[in-house]
Amino acid sequence: MATITKENYLKALYFLHQKSDAISLTDLGKTMEVSKPTVNDMVKKLHDRGWIKYEKYKPLKLTDKGRKAAMQIVRKHRLSEMFLVQVMGFGWEEVHDIAEELEHIKADKLFDRMDELMGFPSVDPHGSPIPDKNGNYNKPNYKLLSQVPENSKVVVRALRDSSTEFLLYLNKKGLQLGTEIVTHQIEPFDKSITVSYASYSETTLSSSVSNRLLVEVV
Amino acid sequence: MATITKENYLKALYFLHQKSDAISLTDLGKTMEVSKPTVNDMVKKLHDRGWIKYEKYKPLKLTDKGRKAAMQIVRKHRLSEMFLVQVMGFGWEEVHDIAEELEHIKADKLFDRMDELMGFPSVDPHGSPIPDKNGNYNKPNYKLLSQVPENSKVVVRALRDSSTEFLLYLNKKGLQLGTEIVTHQIEPFDKSITVSYASYSETTLSSSVSNRLLVEVV
């Protein structure tokens, strides 16, 4: 397929597409932490290979082919994370960095075997969907905990941020995927929310936290 | 540590050292499948980093530091192979190529966890020793099946060749690590050997095969 560098550009483009349909060179440069001339050069190469649509001074778009290529890397990343947690016993806060390396392994049979061994999981340890071999996945429409009304019962289904810092915070608070939460009051001043769940009969989560938790209303 | 390319040069140097104490630039070039100027350049870089002893027109030698670095890669390779077989259910003929990729993963905790999960195995699926974190391992002195006298009882302990072709041959013949073999006659003409073991009460192995099987006399 591509070099590790090009795979990382594709992945970055895929994630930038979640925010907007058209991507600026500058944004891609910021994400990849490289200069504008560097990204400009690279963009021409990605275009030559048919992964992106590119015209001088126009915004970038992944082609279908590019999106599919990106999804394969995301698939490998998420399968790896799930495998590291489920089979190898790592904590959900430890796996991202290892998966950043594993996602570039070419041997497809490694990932197919992981998949099979785990019984074809549909989400990774952080609740993000695992694309299938054709790059398809179903995007369930969860709500942010911050958008749920008072006195609702919800279940934590996914995270909008999988940084180690946030995951360690969740560990400390005893919050996991599947945790059932009941919302009480929302403080109008700072939008903090009082909730109860298994570990806590009454505790407050800041809006910064409730904005990162994706929940299903039950 | 090093780039993937440099890691592969170090590994090649380590394996060439098993044959001779001093390595020629030409041999290293052949192993790495690169031209002499390429290897000449690289050798200077490896020397600058203290991994090899190098003087113009003199043969190459790994330094202690270089040998240790090489052993870490071998360790990662063999742990990976063993993990792929024992935990993931791959056949011993499938794992080498995957391990060639996995050995370059930087995340040490991945390999430490594999090691732990398997109970600190001392050999890989082909009977090659797995170095510990300091690069040490014990080199048992097995005999080649071709060197064992007639009417001996031996156990297959390791392979001198782990190529897919040879492994597939062994699969077909029902030969594995641990197989107990009794030797009968050695044909003087071509040094082929008649043996019996679990799958066969009487079968002949060519010298090409008996030269690749490392056995322990019991």
Add this chain to the structure above:
DNA sequence: TTTATTTGTTAGGCTAGTCTAACTTTTTAA
């Protein structure tokens, strides 16, 4: 609707890793 700011491009240069062609040393065989 000019001017200022942001965004994108070009030119030129650097390292890592590779090559071929040509040359020099060392080794081997006459």
Add this chain to the structure above:
DNA sequence: TTAAAAAGTTAGACTAGCCTAACAAATAAA
């Protein structure tokens, strides 16, 4: 012990991926 062969080196060039400095185009502000 000299000539041929092999091994090693140098010079110059190429791609991938990165950079800074300088400039051009597009967009936003005045």
